[in-house]
Amino acid sequence: MRIGKQKVELLNPQSYEELTEKIEIAGRVCYQSEPKGDPEKFIRMIIKRGHESVLEHGSLTFKVRTNRAIANEIVRHRLASYSQESTRYVKYDDIEFIPGEKLKDPNLENLLLSAELAYKLLLTTDFKPEEARDILPNATATTLVMTMNFRELRHFLKLRLDKAAHPQIRELAGMILEILKEKYPVFVEDIEKYPVFVEDIEK
Incomplete structure (x- = not known):
């Protein structure tokens, strides 16, 4: 038995410049206007106006290590792809x-x-892994890959960083937010962790 930690890895790093330029081009089609060389300004404008469908033209893929309970919460975000x-x-x-x-x-x-020992015991009988798994708890680790566009990522972060969210999914959302703030800041510069976030995770 091993006790692990949650992890998040960005699988498809993309050029910030190319990504923001593409989204500006897509968004300006709506206004029949040409890019003006400042895609960040344009993206801030559409976010402020609530015109976030334009952000769906960009997406990121993350590899997430968490437990079964939290994975079940993550996959409830339907506007995403999961493996x-x-x-x-x-x-x-x-x-x-x-x-x-x-x-x-x-x-x-x-x-x-005890759950691990029960699982292994079942496997020594005529139980297949798909049957023996029923004995495993929600704390069992799992890996999933998820692809979300920036609009859905913003929605995910706003919900899952909330103080009312489960502490473990808040921790994961915080990891994703840190990656975005470092590599793609204009998409999340208006999203902040709650001041109590770190304290809550450490308790």
């Missing part, structure tokens, strides 16, 4: 868990170990 690790076809020998903070207590980790 996820299959517990039907993957047979686990050393199970990784990514539990919430309370389950990281050494006394409670025994519950996860």
